[in-house]
Amino acid sequence: MLIPAYRPLIRCSKPVLKLVKTWPGGTISAFQDCFECTDWDMFRDAPTNGDSTDLEEYMSSVTSYISKCIDDMTISISITTRSKQKPWMTAKVRALLKSRDSAFRAGDKDALRTAQAKLSRAIREAKCTHSQRIHGHFQSSGDTHRMWQGIQSITNYRPAPPAYDSDASLPDTLNNFYARFEAQNDVTARKTIPTPEDQVLCLTMADVRKTLCRVNPRKAVGSDNIPGRVLMSVFTDIFSISLSSTVVPTCLKTTTIIQKNHHQEVSRVPSQ
Structure with missing residues (x-):
């Protein structure tokens, strides 16, 4: 009786096609020149009526403009990634x-x-x-x-993958917890009038710029879809209006929770 030769089982992973945005040389400088020439007051004047500014519209117009500039100046390419590919492979x-x-x-x-x-x-x-x-x-x-x-x-250092909870219901639980702030509420919100001794927190452009510079530009974009490398001091005015009016724009109230194959977007901050 002939015994068939033993063959080890080889597991081959299929290549994955990804669409990524590339930043050609000089793109960051072009962004800076473009934003320095931009009339940001125009974005604020449009949603302003008297002493009231529609912060939601203000934030939306600014982020839409930045996203358009990113789409115009970056190049989207398709790359193929393979598991355990040699770094010198071409x-x-x-x-x-x-x-x-x-x-x-x-x-x-x-x-x-x-x-x-x-x-x-x-x-x-x-x-x-x-x-x-x-x-x-x-x-x-x-x-x-x-x-x-x-x-x-x-x-050939590879950091160990973080430990995840095996409970697949965790994203839904977090979503239900944070989304309760967005539930229908018939009670009229009332803002407490600050006393003369209280002072509204003021942000300077230097403080905001210093904080934004700490953002890792290589990290994935957030819910606003704006990379960290193009965050600008124009947000100083938006943050100041948000603090004085105690209103948080929608795009700053959401985040993305990812656990294995689960993908949930949840609310993080109450509306008022």
Whole structure:
């Protein structure tokens, strides 16, 4: 009786196609020039009637304008990601791998030898290019972020994934908890008139700019769909109006909670 040869089970993951926005060189400077020339008072005057400003319309017009500028100046491209892909892998090497496999399946020894030689040469070039890119992370001692990127690439450091609660009902529970503020309420809201001794919190442009500079531009965008790299001091006026009128715009009252395959958008701040 012939015993079939043992073959290890190989699990292959399918490539994932993603649509990402790229920021060409000089885009940030172009944003700064564009926003410096923008008449932000126009966005405030439109929803203002007397001493009252419709903060919801004010915030909506500003964020819509910023989003349009982002769409006009950035480029959307499709990229293919693969699980456990080598960092030096390129499209050229991947194409030569397919050519080598095709020659092997066809049984053409001459074509296989030629494809193998081209593949080896392309792999050496790809590894050399990747090595030069890694060395580039250490050229500037002042850029600590790039230095850490180089160290992580050399050591193949991958942070452990955070622990998640196995209870799949958690997003729904959080949604119900925060969304109760948006429930229909027949009681008329009454604002307490501040005493003369109380002073409304005032924000300066320097304070807002300092806080916005702490936002990591590489993080995903929030519910307002505005990247951290284009946050501007125009929000100083919006924040000041929000504090004085005790009203929070809708886009600042929502957040996104993601747990495994669950995706929920919930309210975080009461309307009044």
